[in-house]
Amino acid sequence: MHQAQRELTVETAGQGLYEITRPVAGFVRDSGIRTGLITVFCRHTSASVIIQENADPDVQADLQEFFSRLVPEALSWLRHTSEGPDDMPAHIKGALTANSLTIPVGDGAMALGTWQGIYLFEHRTRPHRRRVMLHVIGD
Amino acid sequence: MHQAQRELTVETAGQGLYEITRPVAGFVRDSGIRTGLITVFCRHTSASVIIQENADPDVQADLQEFFSRLVPEALSWLRHTSEGPDDMPAHIKGALTANSLTIPVGDGAMALGTWQGIYLFEHRTRPHRRRVMLHVIGD
Amino acid sequence: MHQAQRELTVETAGQGLYEITRPVAGFVRDSGIRTGLITVFCRHTSASVIIQENADPDVQADLQEFFSRLVPEALSWLRHTSEGPDDMPAHIKGALTANSLTIPVGDGAMALGTWQGIYLFEHRTRPHRRRVMLHVIGD
Numbered sequence: 001m002h003q004a005q006r007e008l009t010v011e012t013a014g015q016g017l018y019e020i021t022r023p024v025a026g027f028v029r030d031s032g033i034r035t036g037l038i039t040v041f042c043r044h045t046s047a048s049v050i051i052q053e054n055a056d057p058d059v060q061a062d063l064q065e066f067f068s069r070l071v072p073e074a075l076s077w078l079r080h081t082s083e084g085p086d087d088m089p090a091h092i093k094g095a096l097t098a099n100s101l102t103i104p105v106g107d108g109a110m111a112l113g114t115w116q117g118i119y120l121f122e123h124r125t126r127p128h129r130r131r132v133m134l135h136v137i138g139d
Numbered sequence: 140m141h142q143a144q145r146e147l148t149v150e151t152a153g154q155g156l157y158e159i160t161r162p163v164a165g166f167v168r169d170s171g172i173r174t175g176l177i178t179v180f181c182r183h184t185s186a187s188v189i190i191q192e193n194a195d196p197d198v199q200a201d202l203q204e205f206f207s208r209l210v211p212e213a214l215s216w217l218r219h220t221s222e223g224p225d226d227m228p229a230h231i232k233g234a235l236t237a238n239s240l241t242i243p244v245g246d247g248a249m250a251l252g253t254w255q256g257i258y259l260f261e262h263r264t265r266p267h268r269r270r271v272m273l274h275v276i277g278d
Numbered sequence: 279m280h281q282a283q284r285e286l287t288v289e290t291a292g293q294g295l296y297e298i299t300r301p302v303a304g305f306v307r308d309s310g311i312r313t314g315l316i317t318v319f320c321r322h323t324s325a326s327v328i329i330q331e332n333a334d335p336d337v338q339a340d341l342q343e344f345f346s347r348l349v350p351e352a353l354s355w356l357r358h359t360s361e362g363p364d365d366m367p368a369h370i371k372g373a374l375t376a377n378s379l380t381i382p383v384g385d386g387a388m389a390l391g392t393w394q395g396i397y398l399f400e401h402r403t404r405p406h407r408r409r410v411m412l413h414v415i416g417d
Contacts, residue, residue: 043391252321
């Protein structure tokens with residue numbers, strides 16, 4: 001049984017989904033692990049990791065818009081506003097989505113479905129450098 | 140340390156929760172693993188996996204209704220409509236719930252609480268054949 | 279490769295976030311595992327586990343208020359009301375947040391970001407004794 005870890009850096013340019021399927025798949029390949037489990041962990045509380053359809057980019061735009069409507073910046077009752085009007089909504093969006101993903105690995109590749117891509121979901125308005133920890137364990 | 144994998148197929152008949160606790164528990168038992176970790180991974184972006192109360196079926200009906208009201212089909216601003224009015228809401232419901240579950244295994248069984256059952260949560264209107272990948276690692 | 283498990287008990291005093299970062303970190307330290315994966319699993323369907331900002335307590339208050347507004351007790355269409363007006367909303371909040379967390383371990387510590395804390399998120403109004411299963415695997 002072996003393990004490997006790598007930190008992935010994602011430069012974001014505002015709210016939206018940033019696909020990271022390729023570097024994650026490359027990490028699994030480089031590890032040499034054929035059967036196992038990979039974890040994709042977001043080291044932030046105002047960004048998420050998410051698995052979504054990778055075919056039609058409209059899906060990603062609609063997803064982002066839904067969350068912006070569900071958690072608007074204009075919520076008058078918010079207390080935590082010192083870091084900007086987009087900060088607390090970003091924390092809430094983070095709580096509503098996933099902080100980490102866990103994906104089985106078989107035959108040396110992730111067991112993703114045909115239309116599944118892995119994305120970093122940036123919830124802040126301004127560009128950020130996001131760190132995502134990858135960990136794989138297996139044989 | 141050992142691993143095992145099995146793909147579970149779930150035939151759904153429209154939106155709702157479909158319990159899969161029994162086949163998942165059977166997979167753990169068959170693996171012979173006494174202490175470890177099981178992952179239940181949904182290979183789709185318009186269905187989820189979820190742990191919920193398995194006592195009162197009303198809980199499952201209420202859950203489904205809440206999500207249908209939170210993400211109705213009639214959202215006029217949706218762009219991704221080519222695959223039917225229920226498709227983009229299904230992706231959004233998928234993002235709001237879990238794509239995978241990770242459950243510790245002890246004494247040869249999952250460490251589920253008394254009232255916890257494992258469900259596939261179908262978000263599409265029409266019947267689908269859903270594939271769920273099970274992976275267990277341990278001793 | 280080694281494993282360890284421990285059940286954590288959290289006494290809650292009503293809705294809100296209860297930090298458990300310290301006992302989880304202590305469990306990882308006690309296990310002696312330097313590189314691996316820790317899982318934090320909530321054995322209930324009306325409470326969650328969540329990673330959130332641990333700097334400003336207002337973040338936790340705002341999070342709790344958002345979920346109380348998104349899933350109010352006064353939803354007239356709820357069927358599952360026999361266990362109190364806060365029970366079904368608690369199940370829904372559980373479905374919207376995480377039942378388990380999976381965090382890579384490196385250099386003997388969790389790979390949490392600078393501002394990340396681990397919390398039990400209690401969704402019921404009255405005090406509860408919550409059980410959280412910790413599992414770590416690694417070298």
